[in-house]
Amino acid sequence: MSEWYHPRGALARGPWETVVDDHVTGWQHTGLRIAQLDDTSVDLEAGPVERMVVPLAGSFAVTGPGGVVQLEGRASVFDGPTDVMYLPVGTAATISGSGRVAVAEAPATAVRPAAYLPRAEVPVELRGAGRSSRQVHNFGTPGALDAQKLIVCEVITPAENWSSFPPHKHDQATGTESRLEEIYYFETAVTRGTEAPAAADPFAMFATYSSPAGRIDVNALVRSGDVALVPFGYHGPAVAAPGYDLYYLNVMAGPDEQRAWKISDDPAHAWVRATWDGQDIDPRLPYLAKEQR
Numbered sequence: 001m002s003e004w005y006h007p008r009g010a011l012a013r014g015p016w017e018t019v020v021d022d023h024v025t026g027w028q029h030t031g032l033r034i035a036q037l038d039d040t041s042v043d044l045e046a047g048p049v050e051r052m053v054v055p056l057a058g059s060f061a062v063t064g065p066g067g068v069v070q071l072e073g074r075a076s077v078f079d080g081p082t083d084v085m086y087l088p089v090g091t092a093a094t095i096s097g098s099g100r101v102a103v104a105e106a107p108a109t110a111v112r113p114a115a116y117l118p119r120a121e122v123p124v125e126l127r128g129a130g131r132s133s134r135q136v137h138n139f140g141t142p143g144a145l146d147a148q149k150l151i152v153c154e155v156i157t158p159a160e161n162w163s164s165f166p167p168h169k170h171d172q173a174t175g176t177e178s179r180l181e182e183i184y185y186f187e188t189a190v191t192r193g194t195e196a197p198a199a200a201d202p203f204a205m206f207a208t209y210s211s212p213a214g215r216i217d218v219n220a221l222v223r224s225g226d227v228a229l230v231p232f233g234y235h236g237p238a239v240a241a242p243g244y245d246l247y248y249l250n251v252m253a254g255p256d257e258q259r260a261w262k263i264s265d266d267p268a269h270a271w272v273r274a275t276w277d278g279q280d281i282d283p284r285l286p287y288l289a290k291e292q293r
Contacts, residue, residue, distance in 0.1 A: 002216075002217065002218045002220070003025070003026075004208065004216060004218055004228060004229045004230070004231070005218050005220045005226070005227070005228050005229075006018075006226065006227045006228075006229070007223075007225075007226050008223065008224065008225025008226055009225065011024075011227065015035060015040075015042050016033050016034060016035050016042065017034045017035060017036055017225065018032060018033065018034040018185070018225070018227055019031075019032070019033050020032040020033075020183055020227060020229065021105070024229065026231055027181070027229065027231070028107075028181065028255075029106060029107065029149070029180075029181040029253040029254050029255065030104075030105065030106055030150075030181045030182070030183050030251045030252060030253045031049065031104070031105030031106065031107075031183075031251070032102065032103070032104055032105065032183050032185060032227070032249075032251050033102070033103040033105070034056075034100065034101070034102050034103075034185065034225070035095070035100070035101055035103075036099075036100050037058070037060070037095070037096070037097055037098055037099060037100075037101065038098055039096075039097070039098050040096070041094050041095060041096035041097075042094070042095050042101075043092070043093075043094050043095075044087070044091075044092060044093045044094070044095070044103065045092055046090050046091060046092040047089075047090070048089060048090070048107055048108065048109065049089065049105045049106060049107050049108060050086070050087065050088055050089050050105070050106055050108040050112065050147055050148060050149065050150050051086070051087040051091070051093075051103055051104065051105050051150075052084055052085065052086050052087070052103070052104045052139075052140050052145075052150060052152050053071065053084060053085040053087065053093075053095060053101065053102075053103055054082065054084050054101070054102040054103070054104060054139075054152070054154070054249065055071050055072075055073030055074065055082045055083070055084075055099065055100075055101055055102075056076075056077050056082075056099065056100040056101060056102055056187070056249075057073070057074065057075060057076045057077065057099045057100045058073050058097055058098050058099015058100060058101070059071060059072055059073040059097050059098070059099065060073060060095050060096065060097035060099070060101055061095070061096050061097055062085050062087075062093055062094075062095055063093060063094045063095075063096070064087065064091055064092065064093040064094075064114070065091065065092070066114060069085050069116055071083050071084070071085060071097075072119065073097075073099060074119075074289060075289065075290075076189070077154070077156070077187050077247040078156060078189055078192060078245055078247060078287055079287070079288070079289040079290070080119070080124075080137075080286065080287055080288040080289045080292060081119050081122035081124060081137040081139065081154075082119055082122075082137075083116065083117060083118045083119045083122075084116075084117050084122075084139050084140070085114075085115070085116050085117075086112075086114060086115040086116075086117075086140075086145060086147065087114060088111045088112050088113065088114055089108050089109065089110065089111050089112075089148075090111065091114065102185065102249055104140065104150060104152045104183075104249070104251040105150070105251070106147075106148075106149040106150040106251075106253035107149070107253075108147070108148040108149045108150070109148070110148040112146050112147055112148060113146065115145065115146065117139050117144070117145070122137050122138070122139045122144075123137070123138040123139070123141075123143070123144050124136070124137055124138075124286060125137075125138055126281045126285050126286060127163075128163070128165075128276055128281075129276035129277075129279035129280060129281055129282075130276065130279040130280070130282070131160065131161050131162060131282070132161065132162050132163070132165060132272075132276060133158070133161055133281050133282035133285055134155050134156060134157045134158075134161060134163040134285075135155065135156040135157075135285050135286050135287055136153055136154070136155050137153060137154045137155075137156075138153050139152065139153065139154075140152025140153060141153055141261065142259055142260060142261070147259065148259065149253040149254075149259060150251070150252075150253055150259075151180070151250075151251075151252040151253060151259065151261055152249070152250065152251055152252070153249075153250050154247065154248065154249045154250065155238075155247065155248050155250065156245065156246070156247050156285075156287050157204075157238060157239075157240045157245065157246040157247075157248075158191065158192075158240060158245055158282055158284045158285065158287070159191035159240050159241065159242055159243055159244055159245055160240060160241075160242050161239075161240050161282060162237045162238070162239050162240075163236075163237065163238045163239075163240075163246070164206075164235060164236030164237055164238040165236045165237040165238075165269075165272070166236065166265045166266055166269035166270055166272050166273060167207075167209070167234040167235060167236040167237065167265070167266045167269055168234065168235065168236060168263040168264060168265045168266065169211045169213070169232070169233060169234045169235070169263065169264055169266075170182070170252075170254075170261070170262060170263050170264070171211055171213035171214070171231075171232035171233065172212075172213060172264075173256055174264075176262055176264060177262050177263060177264045178254060178256050178258065178260045178261065178262040179254040179255055179256050180252040180253060180254040180256075180261065181229075181230065181231055181252065181253060181254055182229075182230040182235065182250060182251065182252045183227065183228075183229055183230075183249075183250065183251040183252075184206065184227065184228040184229075184230065184235075184238070184248045184249075184250060185225075185226075185227050185248060185249040185251075186204065186206070186222040186223065186224065186225070186226045186227070186228070186246070186247065186248050187224040187225070187246075187247040187248070188202035188203055188204050188222070188223050188224050188240075188244050188245065188246055188247070189202050189224075189244065189245050189247075190202055190243065190244060190245075191243055191244055191245045192245060192284070192287065194243065196243065200243070201223075202223065202224070202241075202243075202244040202245075203221050203222065203223050203241055203244060204221075204222050204223075204238060204239055204240050204241055204244065204246040205219075205220070205221060205222065205237075205238070205239045205241070206218065206219075206220050206222050206228055206235075206237075206238045206239075207219050207220075207235070207236065207237060208228070208230055208233050208234065208235040208236075209233060209234050210233050210234070211232060211233045211234050213232035213233065214231065214232040214233060215233075216230075216231070216232065216233040222238075234266050245287075
């Protein structure tokens, strides 16, 4: 396995199924924790990191210095956006409930206000067109969240569609590009509205490759719980296989003073964006919870 691709459970630590932090060689600016809770709890220690609590499936209570915040959550990551909670630098908290929960992290020094963003206020973007259609939940991007370093969003890609395409990078400080580490956390499922045999094995495909900033080469079949790390280089595509929907949570942060997501497409593939003009968004989107459809 590549040092930048980790199957589910390979980064387990304590009560956490996955922990990405500076224990990973060469990793500096972002972090991620994933836990499966069953009427249990996990603790977050106070430290020099800002965090965002993201319910993947289930509902959770976040208990911190300001009291208890209830996160309604959702049935699964394919049921539209969720409510989220931002925890500032130096905040200790306990997460309790049942289901799967993610905690996105970034080392930071400036204290921003704690924030709760309800599901109804999450910016939902339908990006691309045709077979490049995907749904983006921008709850932790600069336009939606006041943070110092942390950028978080999630993407739903219906079966047979491509996302993170054209391949792009953000590993140089230029006027049109920012330096950002990036974490991809994946989940896959039988596509919405389809019956499948018990032996079905939902998967997707994900790739990274080298740029002038460094050598990297990942070509992986990804399944629920897998993690890909992008310290530099071009990343994409993320391709949903026929019969299977793809979700990923992106966590980004970097050393630049400005908190911004600015990218450069691979020049060999940038032209593809123009082909979306005149195409419709995939009619299967948006993916929403049953009560919102």
